[in-house]
Amino acid sequence: xxxxxxxxxxxxxxxxxxxxxxxxxxxxxxxxxxxxxxxxxxxxxxxxxxxxxxxxxxxxxxxxxxxxxxxxxxxxxxxxxxxxxxxx
Numbered sequence: 001x002x003x004x005x006x007x008x009x010x011x012x013x014x015x016x017x018x019x020x021x022x023x024x025x026x027x028x029x030x031x032x033x034x035x036x037x038x039x040x041x042x043x044x045x046x047x048x049x050x051x052x053x054x055x056x057x058x059x060x061x062x063x064x065x066x067x068x069x070x071x072x073x074x075x076x077x078x079x080x081x082x083x084x085x086x087x088x
Contacts, residue, residue: 009047016041032069 020038023029029037042048056062075081 012045012047013042016045016047 016038020034023034024031039048039053043050043053072081
């Protein structure tokens with residue numbers, strides 16, 4: 001039986017996505033680290049070329065989401081995110 005390389009890439013892709021989803025839901029590993037590890041796994045397994053993997057970082061939406069992570073972390077570390085809990 002001959003192996004189809006496209007089928008193998010499909011299996012690898014769904015495996016990486018399934019592991020990523022489990023890690024996102026479990027919240028045991030930081031979300032940014034899970035995303036970078038998934039990207040690295042796609043490059044190491046050969047599903048994506050390095051230029052394809054890094055092409056998304058030039059998109060303004062990705063930069064905006066990264067900025068939201070920074071703002072969210074700042075709100076949590078200053079305690080400002082928790083001040084709304086006492087209003088109820």
